[in-house]
Amino acid sequence: MASALPVFPPFSVHESAADQRWKKWTKRLQNLPVGMNIKNKVRQRALLLHYAGEEVNDIFDTLQETGEDYDTALTKLTEYFAPKKNVEYEIYKFRQAKQETDETIDAFHTKLRQLSVNCEFTDDNREVKSQIVQGCSSSRLRRKALREDMTLEQLLLSARALELSEKQANEIEHKDEKLETNALHKKRNVRRNQPRYLQDKRPEQRVNRNNKCRNCGGEFPHRGKCPAQGKSCNFCKKLNHFEKMCRSKRNTNTKRSVNTLENSDFENNFECQSKIDSSSDDEYVLDYRQNRQKEP
Secondary structure (H helix, E strand, C coil): CCCCCCCCCCCCCCEEEECCCCCCCCHHCCCCHHHHHCCCCHHHHHHHHHHHHHHHHHCCCCCCCCCCHHHHHHHHHHHHCCCCCCHHHHHHHHHHHHCCCCCCHCCCCCHHHHHHHHCCCHHHHHHHHHHHHHHHCCCHHHHHHHHCCCHHHHHHHHHHHHHHHHHHHHHHHHHHHHHHHHHHHHHHHHHHHHHHHHHHEEEEEEECCCCCCCCCEECCCCCCCCCCCCEEEEEEEEEECCHCCCCCHHHHHHHHHHHHHHHHHHHHHHHHHHHHHHHHHHHHHHHHHHHHHHHC
């Protein structure tokens, strides 16, 4: 009695990136003949078409010169799903690859490995390492790689260590921020739960006793309304302030003081100048008379 064939998923024709998926799918399928000890190429061909699925078989029927063995059938299907690539363009895509914000170094490494398949690099490890250095999101890793001579494996180990340390540091920092936030919320909740009369008294403790009301001259802020509210000033007759806080009165007094000071300065300057001018005139008259006497 023949044993049942193991389960293996068929190949999806209509999904994106068919070329890469086909190569990956056939590579995994090759383990079946080995595990089942099937060495006959014709039987291997039958397994390939069986597991590929109905859609692949429909495509295979349209191909020419498919042969009767496994290798020829695989080559024809590979030419259909993964035609020869433009190597220069594949290298361009590889060089444009950058590590995304939430992408781990291992995920970035895997992505570069997949992109390098069609690049036909002589040394894949060297090219992948170079692209990690150029495209990684960690400046610390980049500086370390430029400073030290290391292999690809050493670079990946350093990158994993940096990622772990960054994660642990962020957890510690966020924990401290959370504790501060919780303490602030707790303080606010304690105040909310206090009796109303205590809440009303707290602002009074912070009142600056040097703050005076510009309308009445009393302490500010008031517990109630301002005493000057609705009152008429005895000086300017305007409402809502007392005479002692009247700005019109202060401005009038200021102008008087300025005028008094200016008049005082003018009189002093006039008196001083008069003395100088008088002295100069006397000297001039005296000199004139002396000169007249000397004339023949």
